[in-house]
Amino acid sequence: MSTVHSIRWMAFTALLAALLASGLSASGNNSADPTGNSQEEEGFVPLFNGQNLQGWVNVNCHPDTFYVKNGEIITTGQPTGFLRTERMYENFILEVEWMHVNKKEIANSGIFVWGDPLPAVGTPYTRGIEVQVLINYPKVDWATNHGDVFAIHGAKCVPDRPHPRGYMRCLPSEERVKGGGEWNHYRIIAKDGAIKLHVNGKEVSGVSQCVPRKGYLALESEGAECHFKNIRIKELPSSQPKAEEVAQSWQGHVSIFNGLTLEGWKAEAGTWKTSGGRLVAQGNAPLASGKEYGPCELLFDWRLPAAAKQRQWQIDVAGNKTTLSVPATGKPDAWRREILRSSAAGLIIFHPIPGLEIMNVFLRPLDK
Known part of the structure; x- marks a missing residue:
């Protein structure tokens, strides 16, 4: 083989090897990211x-x-x-x-x-x-x-x-x-x-x-x-x-209201509804949990209608009844967060006034 042909042959084989290597690399990475981010980046x-x-x-x-x-x-x-x-x-x-x-x-x-x-x-x-x-x-x-x-x-x-x-x-x-x-x-x-x-x-x-x-x-x-x-x-x-x-940090609270339905709760037909991830009272009828809870901490948010004339209502947390009120200078329709505890066992019962809204209902069991 002449010197010229030898040089051409060496260049051709080098190019072929490079193309083959490129093809193997591409075919070996089936998860190649079209955005340009390497799927082989270490540490993920x-x-x-x-x-x-x-x-x-x-x-x-x-x-x-x-x-x-x-x-x-x-x-x-x-x-x-x-x-x-x-x-x-x-x-x-x-x-x-x-x-x-x-x-x-x-x-x-x-x-x-x-x-x-x-x-x-x-x-x-x-x-x-x-x-x-x-x-x-x-x-x-x-x-x-x-x-x-x-x-x-x-x-x-x-x-x-x-x-x-x-x-x-x-x-x-x-x-x-x-x-x-x-x-x-x-x-x-x-x-x-x-x-x-x-x-x-x-x-x-x-x-x-x-x-x-x-x-x-x-x-x-x-x-x-x-x-x-x-x-x-x-x-x-x-x-x-x-x-x-x-x-x-999480303190052990878990949701007891699913945001869509009254599943897990009991009330007379038509007295409560769910709307926009909230429990809404249609009147004065109570809403009770479907089961009893032992010693617990209850966390929830609530508000009243802006035009509410009555500014207080009651809740029973496992036998511990509490009256909740809107401060004299407070707005009834401002959201408030309550954290209530009970060392006893029993139902959770909301005793509302019409238009009461409740959301973000979480419960944390307490050690006896």
């Missing part, structure tokens, strides 16, 4: 096992609100509430894929970062930082469909770009979210009180100086069916947050 562990909700806690929703099917966590969107992790996280990289099914109607959900274990007063949402999961919302100046990051219900943050209305909310730099029926990829980098959101492979939003900056992670149910899959997390070293920078 699944946050969802693809089979059941082990490691997750249904905080304030119906048992059927969140379920697993075909390797996905699916929320029906009813009632509004959240599914949180069993433990807190501080610094991490979280990756998740999500898809709304609505093609035209507004579809809302979210991912809560650094949240409390229970809802904030008078709302089904936790205090924390929300990463918006939203499509088909009308174009406005204060919110978008493309990855807003913002503080909710008492949490604090500073957006990377000033909000047009001064809100603690970062609007994304560009529109990258796909519509209903299509999967989106979020990469959430949370470190030292700052959050950076990558939407389908590019950073678009961020906040800093967050409080809390350590807490629970959660998926939100808010009116529309939403699917989540391939949820994984890589924890980063702690920066030792101060006590006031850490979310509340």
Whole structure:
């Protein structure tokens, strides 16, 4: 073989070897991420096992609100509430894929970062930082469909770009979210009180100086069916947050109202109804738990109609009767949180006035 042919042959074989190596690499990574995020990045562990909700806690929703099917966590969107992790996280990289099914109607959900274990007063949402999961919302100046990051219900943050209305909310730099029926990829980098959101492979939003900056992670149910899959997390070293920078820890409270029905409660027909995740009294008839509870602590939120003339009502917690009143200078329709204890055993009975609303009903057993 001539010298020229030899050089050409060597170049050809080198090129062929490179092409073969590239092809093998691509075919060997069936989970290649079209967003450009490496699926082989070290240190990630699944946050969802693809089979059941082990490691997750249904905080304030119906048992059927969140379920697993075909390797996905699916929320029906009813009632509004959240599914949180069993433990807190501080610094991490979280990756998740999500898809709304609505093609035209507004579809809302979210991912809560650094949240409390229970809802904030008078709302089904936790205090924390929300990463918006939203499509088909009308174009406005204060919110978008493309990855807003913002503080909710008492949490604090500073957006990377000033909000047009001064809100603690970062609007994304560009529109990258796909519509209903299509999967989106979020990469959430949370470190030292700052959050950076990558939407389908590019950073678009961020906040800093967050409080809390350590807490629970959660998926939100808010009116529309939403699917989540391939949820994984890589924890980063702690920066030792101060006590006031850490979310509340779970104290053992579990929900005894599913937000949708009167299941687990007893009342005369037509005297109570559920509406918007609340128990609503239609008159003066009592509402009683369907079973007795031993020594316990009951936590719940309540309010009266704005025009209520009567400003007090009673509750019986396992034999311990208490009268609850609106302060003389207080507004009847402002939400209030009560925490009542009983060392006895018995039913929980609400003795209302018409229009009383109750939500976020949680119970914690006490040692005898």
